Amino acid sequence: MARVMWKGAISFGLLHAPVSLHPASQQDEIDFDWLRRGSLQAVGYQRVVKETGEEVGKDDIVKAVKYEDHYVVLSDEEIKSANVKSTHTIDIVGFTDAEDVNFLFFETPYYLAPTKGGEKVYVLLREALLKTKKIGIALIVMHNKQHLAALIATPRAIVLNTLRWASEVRSPEALDLPEEGQKGAALKPKELQMATQLINNMSEDWRPEQYKDTFRDDIMALVRKKYEEGRAEEIAEVEAEMPEEETGKEEDLAELLRQSLQGSVHKRTAEKKVPPPAARKSAGVRARASKSVH
Structure with missing residues (x-):
């Protein structure tokens, strides 16, 4: 079972559903380790003082916010006490059509599971969302940071997908883009x-299992090849041949x-x-x- 990342309750109207938050995705990628050239010693991330390079123990690190050119130190308890309710509640502030939320806003998905006593309200919200074909827009505080989120119902689970704030989504206006409509080109x-x-x-049903990370497979094939050839510690200087860039002429477009x-x-x-x-x-x-x- 996926680890519990957060516990609290979904709140909409006067209804509350105790829930726990679990990761809904996982990383499936090559883990490149950092090594020192020559000795191949492992190189890791270190907590160091920026000015001196001195290492700092985890227990000696505190959180602070810069204010009026000074740092104000805050403990985790102080941070939570600033708004106790917001740190324990997924507060649904409204509902909207899923298609109205631009895909640029979606970040990370999580599963919500009911905890003891929250099953009935959980099912009620899930079925109501499915019936109305709406998603809930909510606020949640995780890891000392408030997130905007979408609550999306599936036949079994309610998914919480964090959303970017409007200020975090860049406008395309600064780009040199063709005009809207056919006249643009x-x-x-x-x-x-x-x-x-x-x-x-070329349209087909969405079947995510048919797509594979072929780049990862190619990298692992190269790793196996170098290992089997006894070249595991060799740093090869290879000049990759870039494919020729094909720029079709406008008159060739129809063809x-x-x-x-x-x-x-x-x-x-x-x-x-x-x-x-x-x-x-x-x-x-x-x-x-x-x-x-x-």
Whole structure:
């Protein structure tokens, strides 16, 4: 079971549901260790005084906020006492349609699980969110920091997804972007029609398990190769060949779209000819059953 990161209660209206917060995601990436060149000694993160480089023990570190050119030291208890309720409550301040929240605002997902006595209100909120197709907008304090959050219902769990504050989402206005609409790049109706058709041809149900971290696999293949060749401690100077950057001319756009459409049609035709594993298995069972009857 995932570790408990926070305990408190969901509050909406006059209803309260005691809950615990658990991570809903995990890191699945290569862990690169830092080593000193030559000796290959492990290099770690250290707590040091910035001015002197002197190491500081964990117990000798305190939290402080700079105010009027001075530091004001605060203990964890003092921080919590500033607003006791906010540190123990997921306070739902409103509900909205999920599609109205720009994806740029979403940060980290967590599972919420009911604790003793909170099951009924938990289920009530989950089912009401599913029925109304709404998400809850809430405030929560974690790790001495207040977060804006979205409460999203799934058939089994309520997910709390932290959100960025509006001030943390940068505006694209400073970028040199084409104008809105087709006039932004003088698109031809035929080009847009073909691009739309290509998107429709390539559309499929969302199945996250079909996507793999191929870069991670390539790195691990390189690690195995160097190890098996006895070159584990060798630092190779390799000049990677960058693929040539293809910049299609505007007059080639329609032709590239046409070729892409042909490729997508051929792929779909090939996929339709090969039945899924379950279908192949069922067909085999039916064939064997037919033979046994005759």
